Amino acid sequence: MAIRISNDLDEIDGVIERFNAFAAGHGIPDAVRRTFDIAFDELLNNIISYGYAEGAERWIAVDIRLVGDELEVVIVDDAVAFDPFARAAPDTELSLEDRAIGGLGIHLVTKMMDRATYERDDDKNVMVIAKRWRGAPGAQPDLQEAKDDAD
Amino acid sequence: MQIETQEKGSALVVAISGSLDTKTAPAAETAIGAILDQGRNHLVVDFSEVDYIASSGLRVLLSTMKRLKKSKGKMFLCGMNPTVREVFDISGFSGIFKILDTQADALAAG
Numbered sequence: 001m002a003i004r005i006s007n008d009l010d011e012i013d014g015v016i017e018r019f020n021a022f023a024a025g026h027g028i029p030d031a032v033r034r035t036f037d038i039a040f041d042e043l044l045n046n047i048i049s050y051g052y053a054e055g056a057e058r059w060i061a062v063d064i065r066l067v068g069d070e071l072e073v074v075i076v077d078d079a080v081a082f083d084p085f086a087r088a089a090p091d092t093e094l095s096l097e098d099r100a101i102g103g104l105g106i107h108l109v110t111k112m113m114d115r116a117t118y119e120r121d122d123d124k125n126v127m128v129i130a131k132r133w134r135g136a137p138g139a140q141p142d143l144q145e146a147k148d149d150a151d
Numbered sequence: 152m153q154i155e156t157q158e159k160g161s162a163l164v165v166a167i168s169g170s171l172d173t174k175t176a177p178a179a180e181t182a183i184g185a186i187l188d189q190g191r192n193h194l195v196v197d198f199s200e201v202d203y204i205a206s207s208g209l210r211v212l213l214s215t216m217k218r219l220k221k222s223k224g225k226m227f228l229c230g231m232n233p234t235v236r237e238v239f240d241i242s243g244f245s246g247i248f249k250i251l252d253t254q255a256d257a258l259a260a261g
Binding site for chain 2: 031076105112
């Protein structure tokens with residue numbers, strides 16, 4: 001499923017809603033679906049909030065696909081070059097008072113996904129996140145698959 | 152995201168439903184802030200109807216905890232689904248919050 005959104009924070013909900021419908025149609029377990037919901041919130045907010053000069057309307061492509069036993073999402077944007085996964089993990093052992101919260105969202109994504117990669121492709125940022133879903137706890141038979149194959 | 156409150160003995164049960172993410176965190180912060188403004192200092196936050204929580208949601212709980220520490224208050228969290236619990240574990244928040252399985256456990260702990 002290919003989704004294209006503008007760099008508007010209000011667009012993020014729509015991505016999550018469409019992804020959730022896709023997940024329900026393909027029997028993706030809730031535990032896996034929720035992980036991607038979190039990743040969309042963290043990654044798209046980062047891109048839209050920090051990646052663009054003010055006022056410029058740009059486009060972000062979100063491609064959602066099932067590859068083998070994995071659910072894979074590719075996010076492509078033309079924001080400023082930035083590798084979110086290169087950031088150092090936050091110190092989660094610090095006390096409440098000493099804790100700086102920045103970077104925590106990306107840390108969640110990298111820990112919860114099986115794969116999270118970044119590459120700069122010419123003037124584009126390409127992020128790929130993936131997680132095994134088939135055989136995961138709560139997985140259902142893929143009801144949508146036969147229909148998709150017929151399309 | 153919705154928040155409902157209920158008195159249970161000395162505790163105020165704060166039941167959150169929906170998702171706690173970038174979009175909903177400001178409303179959650181406002182609602183819980185209003186509860187603290189009323190001087191409540193024993194909260195049981197029930198996550199039974201929370202689908203998922205992102206870092207912005209964690210931030211709300213962290214600021215709530217910081218305010219409660221100043222007022223010598225206490226807060227217990229309960230009812231987390233495995234994904235919500237995983238987020239707390241990965242972030243290290245499980246070590247700084249008191250997390251119980253059920254609301255009954257959380258009320259008994261306070």
